Amino acid sequence: MIVCKFGGSSVADAKQIKKVKAIVEADPKRQIVIVSAPGKRDKDDEKVTDMLYACNALAQQGLTCKPVFKKIADRYTSILEGLGIEKKPFVAVLEEVRQMIDAGHGAEYAASRGEYLSARMIAAYLGWDFLDADPYIVINPDGTVHEQSYENLRKVLKKDRKYIVPGFYGCDIEGKVKTFSRGGSDITGAILSSAADAESYENWTDVSGVYSVDPRLVDDAKVIKTMTYRELRELAGVGANVFHEEAIAPVIAAQIPINVKNTNAPADMGTMIVNERTSETTPLAGVSAKKGYSRITLRKLMLFKQSGTRHALLTMLHVFGIRPSFSLFGVDSIVWFFETSQASESVLKAMCTRLASEFSLDAIEVDHNHAIVGVVGEGVMDHRDLIAKVVGALDRESISLNFLNFGASETSLLLGVHADKTQDAVIALYNALF
Template sequence: MEKAWVCKFGGTSLANASQIKKVKEIIEGDKRRRFVVVSAPGKEDSKDTKITDLLLECHALVERGESFDLPFSKIRGRFLKIGEALGTRRDLKRELDAIYGELPHHTTQDYAASRGEYLNALLLSEYFGGEFIDAAEVIRLTNTGKIDESSYRLLGERVTNSNSLFVIPGFYGLDEEGAIKTFSRGGSDITGAIVARAVDAELYENWSDVSGIYLADPRIAPEAPVVPHLTYHELALLAQLGASVFHRDAVAPVVAPAIPIRVKNTNDIRACGTLITAERGESGQPLVGISGLPLVHKLKTSPGVAQLLKELAIDHYGDLEGEAVYLIGHLSIEMRGALSGRGLSFSPERALVGLVGKGWRGDSPLGERIKTVLEEGDLPYTFDQGDDIVLIETAKECYKPLIRVLVDVLMEAL
């Protein structure tokens, strides 16, 4: 049997009937696209609210003992509008009524947050002419939100020896107690990777509203080009530093079976996108990406710091077993007090930018050129060499200017 492709479509690709019709054309464009993972509908425009956010608002109102009729009416109206425009026969009213009745009885927000993907997969399985598989039947997570290895077996058994089209909701599964458990936001990417590994896919396509992974954030550096090819390791390094095109935990499932990932644009299917594989040639592409964290504090590590950061809900970049890590985002007065109270010292607010590329070094000719340009532009910096990455620490107000300068230098070199 011919190997299948797994296609994950993000919220912007499924925001309305017009976008969904494009998705159907993409699926029908190649018979190998037999596994479709869908997100909840995203924003139709900048004034709109994501379905997932409306569902979380419903849960918050339930927690306070208040009516959630207003946000749920928006959810109801959105799905019914999409269903009517697509001409589906699915009884969405009954499904919506069932969820409305269940919301007050679930004590965690995970159930509420997952219903957008669930409803969308139900609706789209009919429209695409596919079979619906509830992620709760086949995706298993630990209580900490990690992938349980049994997921691959359960899903593989569910679709054995079938050439059918399957539609699967992303973002959630069941935890060890059998309750709905979600990944972090953007977790449909992870579901897609789980499906790809479970069915031994030939390719994992990740469709969104961007034409691939850019050299740098195009909102900061509009001239940054799409990177045609990078490795799993390079993608992971970029994601750890905040690059948001692809979820940072979605790479791991496809590494061992070496399933290629292709990032594509639903609105520009002719664009080549970005290919992600285990290895790539280095010729003509010394660096594949620039990513960063606009606000960090450098913290000297010590025994017990991991537990303290977890208690304070402070995210970090770097290895807690090393000499120092970077605390991500603003530190409240309470956080600062708790850290200082443990005798931990941390730097003033800084910014951190990483330059990623297989085998590249800051002391290379390109690295020396970058240093020269930064000095000529009076941009403060310190270089820290890592494995396939150079970290540049700078003043927080220099974050965007630094990225623009780096893009200019790299564009000259490519």
Template sequence: MIVCKFGGSSVADAQQIRKVKQIVDADPQRQVVVVSAPGKRSKDDEKVTDMLYACNAMVQQGSSCKDLFKKVALRYTTILSDLGMQAKPFLPVLEEVRQMIDAGHGAEYAASRGEYLAARMVATFFGWEFLDTDPEIVINHDGTVNPETWNNLKRALKPKTKYVVPGFYGCDPEGKVKTFSRGGSDITGAILSSAAKADTYENWTDVSGVFSVDPRLVPEAKVIKQMTYREVRELAGVGAGVFHEEAIAPILASGITINVKNTNAPMDDGTFILPTREKGEHPLVGVSAKSGFSRLSLRKLMLFKKSGIRHALLTMLHIFGIRPTFSLFGVDSIIWFFETTQASDSVINAMCSRLKSEFELEEVSVDHGHAIVGIIGSGVMQDSSVIAKSTTALAEDKIALNFFNYGSSDTSILIGVNATQAQDAVKSLYRALF
């Protein structure tokens, strides 16, 4: 059995949805389809999810979203009309969603309705069953999947029944609609794959697999034929956007094969994501960069002599809403990189003042404009030439290093650079290593 997830570009308009139906009809093993909200039809278009977030923002400011929601409704009624379907039966569903947003049900409810409406529409077009993920998928407050989910889906999924399922959301343990992070339909697809004991999880998007480097930076970039769960997670963690980094967790124990494929070129093999792979002549799979980080530097003589100091410092960071992504430790120092959007300058200043006074630190500073570059591959520790080639290439291209992290993972090397040089660093490393 195959579970398929189709991204926003795959359901952006009627023409794309017809392609989806052709793909699904081509293999009777494709029995569960997870859909995202309609994405952009062109470069200047708006994603439905963004419009829904804007609707909620208007309500939070005390205005009705009625006029703006008309644009959302038009996207769906246009698709229905272009598919040769009657829009009239769908109008009460759209109006109910609009009223709920206007009633103040919040950002997560509003954002989730893009997938909800898309799945209702596609299910009708296919003649399949619609299965809502609320309340079947229970999402803990930290974003992880509650174990209750598996019992719920075991009851809900009936043998020999074909389902269309909305991605991106479920409910929290209290029963309120809760979303995953953006791109979270990948996670929904992984959950359904595990629950249904699928043989394959097909992740359909608008590119023919995961590329070894962003093809917008390197036009000759090649699609990776095979990669491991760990490799795709670490590549996604440093900015590669084809597959969500958290979507591995639900299928880690099951060993389900993931196949990233192109809705617009369904005959392309795509990328196969597997529990393990033969490294052979390809120990590395890709290089990518993620910008938008700030650096928090802490220093104190004999810092680590105090038991539990790291936990205490992290607890203080969490109080101010900061959750570091990457860490470095010296003899008497800690450096944490966190996403700049997590806190305003005023919050950061207050946090630094509190850290310095409460922990008697000698130095507390934050600076912005950082990027993390990752060299990813299961064989990264076995090829000693990678370090020499990487540092030489960056030095020759006059790219300054803020840190070089080798050894903390056997699947990646992480390099810190200034955000202004991130793209140049990626191109330099790709030329040197690939």
């Protein structure tokens, strides 16, 4: 049995949904389909989820969301017309959702309705069973999947039935609608794949797989034919965004392969994501980068002399809302990189003052505009001249290195550059290594 997830671009309008129908009917093994909310039809269009967040914002101000919700309703009724589905029953569902948002059911309820309405509509079009993610998928307070979710789904799924399931949301332990982070429909698909013990999980999007580099930067960017779960996680951690990085967790224990494919070119092989692969001929999978980081640098003579200092410092950062993504340690120093959006300048100033006082630091400073670049591949550690090639490629383009981290992961080499040099660094490394 195959589980399929179709992203926002795949269900953006009636024409796209007809492609979805052709794909799922082409293989009888495709029995469970997870759908996103309708995405953009063109670059100037609005995503349904963004409009739903806007509806909630109005409701929280005590205003009706009717004007904005009308655009959402028009979007769905237009799709219904294109699919030849009777609109009248669905109009009542749309009005119920609008009333619930106006009644103040909150941002997560509002945001989830895009997937809910999409799944109801596509289930009617295909003649499949609609299976709501709430109450079966339970999401913990930290956003992870509650183990009970898998048992809940195993009890309700029947092997001789075909299901349409809304992605992106479930419920909390108290039964209230709760969403994953944006792009979380990938996670829903992975959960269903694990619960149903699927032979594969097909993730259908608008590109023909995961690229070794952002194709917007390099014209001849290649699709990665086969990569591992670990390689995908590492690439996603430094900006590659074809597949949600947290969606690996539900399938990795069962080693269910993921096939990233293109709804608009279903014959393309796409990218297979598996537990392990041979790296002799293709040691590297890709290069990617993510900017928007700030750096905090702490120095003190004999900083680590007292046990527990590192943990105490990190705890203090958490108090101020800072959760570092990357760390570097010296004999008497710590460097942490964190997402700039986590704290304002006033918060950072207060944090530095308190850290300097409580830990008697010799120096503490925060600076901005950093990017993290990752070279990822199962053969990174065996690539003898990798560091020389990386440093040489950046030097030829006059790109300064802020740090280089080799050995912390068996699958990636990380380096830091100024944010203004992000694209230049990625292109230079791709040309030198691929």
